[in-house]
Amino acid sequence: MVVAFASSVFAPAIPQVMKIYGITKEVGTLGVSLYVFGFAFGPLAFGPFSEFQGRYVPLVVAMFGFTIFSFATAVSKDVQSLFILRFFTGFFGSGPLTLSGPLFRDMFSQRQLGVPIVMFCLMAFIGPLVAPFVGGFIVMNPSLGWRWTAYIPGILGAALTVPVALVLDETYAPVILAHKAGRLRRETGDWSIHAEHEEASFHLRDVFREYLTRPFTMLVWDPIVLFMSLFGAFVYGLLYLFLTAYPIIFQHIHGMNLGVGGLPYLGIIVGQLLGTVAIAATQPWIERKAEQTGGQIMPEWRLPIAIPGAAAFSGGLFWLGWSGYKPTTHWVVPTLSGLLTGFGLLTMFLPSLAYLVEAREKKNASAVAAHTFLRSGAGGAFPLFATYMFDELGVEWACTLLGCLGALLIPIPVLLYVFGARIREKSRLSG
Incomplete structure (x- = not known):
């Protein structure tokens, strides 16, 4: 949640940064977009890295890097260093986002996986929606100012990195077995004991071919990874586009200030909580179907909730546009559209992620890395054209x-x- 919070807490600071450094709004928006672009490139390193080094090391490195670059952003001296540091903060912040799904898959059985994945997605989406009004009140406080939108994530990151580094154990089974084999060699003196993971080739050329290019290979050749990534990318892009749409509707049209103008995001958060309830309500159905298959859960059973979710998300966008484009409509009406868009955000995004983790079990880190790359590219790009789109089309037609x-x-x-089961059986990347 801290990483997601940090992605959008900078948004209310853009007007102040524009004034200080004499830049346009589009350039100022790069402070958000470059951070999210960091989400796109970080998984290409952290996801595959975790498949041969384990989850612990890349997770701790990522959290430490996020903390350091957050503080560096807070003390940056010019706009160039500010944007570069924001990118690297997002790059390292992508580590926990990328590794959470595979880590949960390591720790929980298939039947237990639903709850932690739901909580992860809920936190990942609540963070960017809580941040705008928190950041707005921070920027409005003359004793704080925009730099505290970076100090606070740094403080929170440090508070979480220390206990994770001290308490978390390795969860990736092949690496655990490799550690066990190493311990047995030292204890018994039998140097013939080796784990299968230790026999894998980790030369730089092999690592690049097998791990760094794998997410792109899966995007190109695996229809499941491609379509689920596109599905999640649109949702994620819209999440960050709301950082432009909501200020236009509630601050420019309805005249709210930076802090109060961020409170309508609470409507989306309530919608996400409703989505959480709906997903939980599908669990008994999944359990009943699992009883018919001897306890085996098919990945496709995670998808039905996404169908009403996608319909609700689309409907919420129409509601937002046609209720929010004129000041004579009470502000609560467009705010309530968040019930549908929030419901759709969670019930679309979660199945796209859970389905990849389960459908590509042996390569789930790379599948999640591909998903994260595409969705983060959309999340970074959408705010850059959002202002032009809303200015040219108007709120109603843009939505x-x-x-x-x-x-x-x-x-x-x-x-x-x-058709998902048949696609998985035929795919050469389904292992």
Whole structure:
């Protein structure tokens, strides 16, 4: 949640940074976009790295790097260093986001996996929505100012890095077995004892070919990874586009200040909580189906909730646009659209991630890295064109366009629910 919080807490600081450094709004938006672009590139290192080094080392390195670069951002001296440091903060911050899914898969059985994945996604989406009004009140406080939008994530990052480094154990089974083999060699003096993981080749060329290019290979050749990544990318892009849309609607049209103007995001958070309840309500159905298959849970069973989720998300965008474009409509009406968009955000994103983790069990870190790369690219790009789109089309037609695009995504979970098992059987990357 801290990493996700830090991604958007800078957004309310953009007007102040624009004034201090004499830059345009589009350039100032790079402070958010470059951070999210860091999310796109970090998983290409942390995801594959975790598949041969384990989860512990890359997770601690990522959290430590996030903390250091957060503090560095807070003390940056010019706009160039500010943007560069924001990128690297996001780069290292992507580590916990990338490794959480595989780490949960290591720790929990398939039946237990639903709850931790739901909580992870909920925190990942609540963070960017809580941050705008927190950041708004921080920027409005003359004793604090925009630099505290970086100090606070740094403080929180340090508070979490220390206990994780001291308490967390390795969870990745092949690396655990390799450590055990090493301990047995030392204890018995029998140097013939080796784990299979130790026999793998980790030369730089092999690592690049097998690990760093694997996420891109899966995006190109694996239809499940491609379509689930596109599904999640649109949702994630819209999450960050809301950082532009909501200020236009609630600050410019309805005249709210930076702090109060961020409170309508609470409507989306409530919608996400409703999505959490809906996902939990599907668990008994999954359990009943598992009893019919001897306890085996099919990955496709995670997808049905995404169908009403996609429909709700699209409907919420239409509601937001046509209720929020004029000041004569009470502000609570567009705020309530967040119930649908928030519900859709969670119930679309979570199945796309959970499905990849389960459908690509042996390569789940790389599958999640591919998902994270594509969605983060969308999350970084959408805010850059959002201002132009809303200025040219107006709030109502911009949201209508996005709602129509959202409606085009509805068939994806339907098709994968029906044909996903057959695709997995035929895919050469399904191992």
